Amino acid sequence: MQNSLILHGIDLQLPAGRWTSVVGPNGAGKSTLLKVLAGLLRHARVEGEVQLLGRPLHAWPARARARQLAWLGQNESVADDLPAYDVAMLGRLPHRAWMAPPSAADHVAVREALVTTQAWDWRARPLSQLSGGERQRVLLARALAVQAPITLMDEPLANLDPPHQADWVRTVRALVAGGRTVVSVLHEISIALQADDLLIMAGGCVAHHGACADPATHAALERVFDRRIRVRQIDGVWMALPCV
Numbered sequence: 001m002q003n004s005l006i007l008h009g010i011d012l013q014l015p016a017g018r019w020t021s022v023v024g025p026n027g028a029g030k031s032t033l034l035k036v037l038a039g040l041l042r043h044a045r046v047e048g049e050v051q052l053l054g055r056p057l058h059a060w061p062a063r064a065r066a067r068q069l070a071w072l073g074q075n076e077s078v079a080d081d082l083p084a085y086d087v088a089m090l091g092r093l094p095h096r097a098w099m100a101p102p103s104a105a106d107h108v109a110v111r112e113a114l115v116t117t118q119a120w121d122w123r124a125r126p127l128s129q130l131s132g133g134e135r136q137r138v139l140l141a142r143a144l145a146v147q148a149p150i151t152l153m154d155e156p157l158a159n160l161d162p163p164h165q166a167d168w169v170r171t172v173r174a175l176v177a178g179g180r181t182v183v184s185v186l187h188e189i190s191i192a193l194q195a196d197d198l199l200i201m202a203g204g205c206v207a208h209h210g211a212c213a214d215p216a217t218h219a220a221l222e223r224v225f226d227r228r229i230r231v232r233q234i235d236g237v238w239m240a241l242p243c244v
């Protein structure tokens with residue numbers, strides 16, 4: 001099988017302490033970019049270098065890196081028989097010594113994460129018995145339980161109803177207010193526009209990287225989506241409206 005090039009000429013700095021949303025059409029390379037940033041494409045040929053907090057990603061010891069970078073993937077397979085609590089506890093693995101039982105701090109972090117995503121009430125239920133949105137909230141809790149300075153999330157709003165989407169935005173805002181960095185791949189453009197910065201991808205390249213409130217960002221958004229959306233401000237909030 002021929003190897004195909006997915007990302008081209010990416011030269012990018014994602015600022016710390018901000019929320020960056022990554023958007024673009026299907027197949028633009030958003031998930032691939034996020035995986036490259038997380039160091040998850042071990043079997044792919046990646047030219048160039050990713051730096052995490054000023055140090056090459058590959059130079060970080062695995063556990064130290066896992067404490068810095070929390071990850072929420074798209075359609076992740078997790079042991080479905082595990083209770084929600086134990087799934088969230090997986091987020092604490094980078095903090096625990098080999099084979100050591102969870103510490104009081106681990107339990108506090110897991111409880112806090114499950115309460116934040118409103119998944120605490122079904123902490124004893126196995127993942128397989130949860131709805132799509134409930135499952136997503138447990139996986140989000142696992143990422144939050146890491147308490148990492150940087151969180152990368154690929155389509156975190158999958159299966160979430162509008163109130164829980166709004167809760168997610170509030171959670172991300174609270175993380176950023178606390179100095180954390182969030183990078184999220186989103187298809188919900190109106191929610192993506194609530195970030196600090198937008199990274200717009202098309203055809204494996206960065207088409208635009210700018211502030212969400214910048215008219216140049218809005219113009220680039222309309223362009224990459226073939227002018228099938230319009231960006232407008234409604235009640236002080238930037239929204240992407242479909243052109244029917």
Ligand SMILES: Nc1ncnc2c1ncn2[C@@H]1O[C@H](COP(=O)(O)OP(=O)(O)OP(=O)(O)O)[C@@H](O)[C@H]1O
Binds near residue numbers: 004006029031
């Ligand atoms: N493991 C792989 N092997 C070969 N090609 C791949 C692989 N994963 C993704 N691709 C291709 O790379 C391109 C970018 O895929 P990617 O999943 O990064 O896009 P995306 O912007 O996240 O898309 P979507 O919005 O549909 O989720 C697509 O053309 C896809 O078919």
